Amino acid sequence: MAEPVLEIELKLLIEAIYLRYSYDFRDYAMASMKRRVVQAVRALECHSVSELQGRVLHEPDTFMAVLQYLTIPVSEMFRDPEYYRALREQVVPLLRTYPSLNIWIAGCSTGEEVYSMAILLEEEGLLSRAHIYATDINPRSLEKARQGVYATDSVRLFTENYQRSGGKHSFSDYYTAAYDAVLMDKRLRERVTFADHSLATDSVFAETQFISCRNVLIYFNRGLQDRAVGLFHESLGHRGFLGLGSKESLDFGQHAGAFEPIARAERIFRKR
Amino acid sequence: MNNEHIHRPYARVEAVVIGVSAGGLDALSVLLEGFPTDYGLPLIVVQHIPEGVASQLAVIFDRKLALRVKEANDKMPIESGCLYFAPPGYHLLVETNRHFSLSIDPRVHFSRPAIDALFESAADTWGPALAGVLLTGANADGAAGLRHIAEQGGLALVQDPAEAQVDTMPRSALALFTPHHVLPLAGLRELLLQLDC
Numbered sequence: 001m002a003e004p005v006l007e008i009e010l011k012l013l014i015e016a017i018y019l020r021y022s023y024d025f026r027d028y029a030m031a032s033m034k035r036r037v038v039q040a041v042r043a044l045e046c047h048s049v050s051e052l053q054g055r056v057l058h059e060p061d062t063f064m065a066v067l068q069y070l071t072i073p074v075s076e077m078f079r080d081p082e083y084y085r086a087l088r089e090q091v092v093p094l095l096r097t098y099p100s101l102n103i104w105i106a107g108c109s110t111g112e113e114v115y116s117m118a119i120l121l122e123e124e125g126l127l128s129r130a131h132i133y134a135t136d137i138n139p140r141s142l143e144k145a146r147q148g149v150y151a152t153d154s155v156r157l158f159t160e161n162y163q164r165s166g167g168k169h170s171f172s173d174y175y176t177a178a179y180d181a182v183l184m185d186k187r188l189r190e191r192v193t194f195a196d197h198s199l200a201t202d203s204v205f206a207e208t209q210f211i212s213c214r215n216v217l218i219y220f221n222r223g224l225q226d227r228a229v230g231l232f233h234e235s236l237g238h239r240g241f242l243g244l245g246s247k248e249s250l251d252f253g254q255h256a257g258a259f260e261p262i263a264r265a266e267r268i269f270r271k272r
Numbered sequence: 273m274n275n276e277h278i279h280r281p282y283a284r285v286e287a288v289v290i291g292v293s294a295g296g297l298d299a300l301s302v303l304l305e306g307f308p309t310d311y312g313l314p315l316i317v318v319q320h321i322p323e324g325v326a327s328q329l330a331v332i333f334d335r336k337l338a339l340r341v342k343e344a345n346d347k348m349p350i351e352s353g354c355l356y357f358a359p360p361g362y363h364l365l366v367e368t369n370r371h372f373s374l375s376i377d378p379r380v381h382f383s384r385p386a387i388d389a390l391f392e393s394a395a396d397t398w399g400p401a402l403a404g405v406l407l408t409g410a411n412a413d414g415a416a417g418l419r420h421i422a423e424q425g426g427l428a429l430v431q432d433p434a435e436a437q438v439d440t441m442p443r444s445a446l447a448l449f450t451p452h453h454v455l456p457l458a459g460l461r462e463l464l465l466q467l468d469c
């Protein structure tokens with residue numbers, strides 16, 4: 001049976017983006033990719049994926065607009081509070097034994113996860129000896145992460161999450177309010193390097209003790225998941241820690257045996 | 273779609289997707305009661321549930337039913353005779369190689385998981401070999417997805433709104449297109465059981 005036209009167009013668009021801009025979406029999970037491409041076609045008022053492809057090839061600004069659909073800049077501070085609670089209770093005591101710490105937050109999006117981690121480390125007395133590498137492929141998201149400005153609307157949820165995660169102070173200690181936005185305390189990002197890095201095409205850049213990569217692997221197919229987890233394995237030092245999103249697992253992948261779960265429900269693993 | 277067209281060879285159906293919202297627990301209990309362990313198709317359910325709290329759906333139905341019941345996980349292969357529930361806070365999608373993938377893309381009709389996301393991706397995978405069932409609910413999610421299933425040649429089934437605890441969801445589908453069958457739960461149940469012969 002001939003392939004549906006939309007499937008063909010989707011492959012061609014992804015190939016065009018790869019050839020023109022070196023962003024590699026070829027090994028992403030296609031079902032949700034397709035939904036996002038269709039949304040981009042609609043939002044940019046194109047009649048077809050092919051028309052969008054022409055514009056993407058000729059107009060870098062259109063590519064940047066499409067990238068905002070393809071990369072899902074959706075995040076939240078202390079998302080899944082149990083994850084952060086488990087980090088505090090089960091990982092922090094072991095991280096304390098290191099004189100210095102390298103932490104990698106892969107796919108950090110607009111920075112919510114980075115500030116959450118910095119607050120946690122600060123409260124546990126570890127921030128001053130930590131270095132956080134926060135990486136993503138979306139330059140606009142990275143810029144937002146660097147600025148640390150969030151809509152006031154979201155603060156209630158962030159505060160609730162923070163409290164449920166075992167936060168020791170008041171979430172309002174960490175930001176100043178201005179108009180309809182809050183600005184995160186810049187002390188929190190003194191130990192952070194924001195950088196463009198793709199789990200699909202780049203290699204390891206540092207030895208780390210803890211990697212948090214949440215809700216990024218779900219967007220990859222199994223082969224690309226294996227590549228990414230392989231990078232994590234290579235980057236992590238002896239007995240390093242890996243934290244994933246609450247519905248992500250290593251079970252179906254090539255590196256399942258290389259990690260042991262230490263907080264199973266919270267998806268925190270340790271290199272064997 | 274017109275009803276003369278439903279002399280369908282039901283045996284060709286390879287998977288069933290079900291969308292339900294308010295009133296779902298009761299409706300699913302009636303719909304799936306007594307399904308045999310060796311039911312030959314996977315049954316994949318999006319039931320709208322609150323985000324951020326662990327879902328008990330799989331546990332509850334595992335106790336009630338003979339079928340194997342699982343909460344769907346990312347990259348989990350899809351097996352026959354198994355009832356899957358979408359996890360709270362994630363869209364559940366079917367990949368063409370017949371495993372699941374999850375996403376935290378924005379909500380659809382205020383819902384994540386969204387029925388439309390499951391139905392559309394399943395229709396792209398199974399085409400005519402898919403049956404979609406839309407049950408009680410207070411929301412328009414699922415109507416577009418069910419129409420997409422019918423457009424790909426699959427079987428579109430809607431709970432009779434007169435029987436539904438909340439009729440908004442079935443009515444939204446009926447407002448959009450004419451499904452193959454509009455039946456009360458007992459009739460839908462018989463039909464699903466016949467699909468596996």
Ligand SMILES: C[S@@+](CC[C@H](N)C(=O)[O-])C[C@H]1O[C@@H](n2cnc3c(N)ncnc32)[C@H](O)[C@@H]1O
Nearest residue numbers: 071075076107109137138198199200214215216
């Ligand atoms: C849904 S967000 C997750 C944000 C955050 N980690 C969380 O859980 O709240 C997914 C992020 O992964 C990033 N991403 C997608 N592909 C990537 C790749 N190949 N390498 C690194 N990051 C990637 C996207 O740009 C997006 O910011």
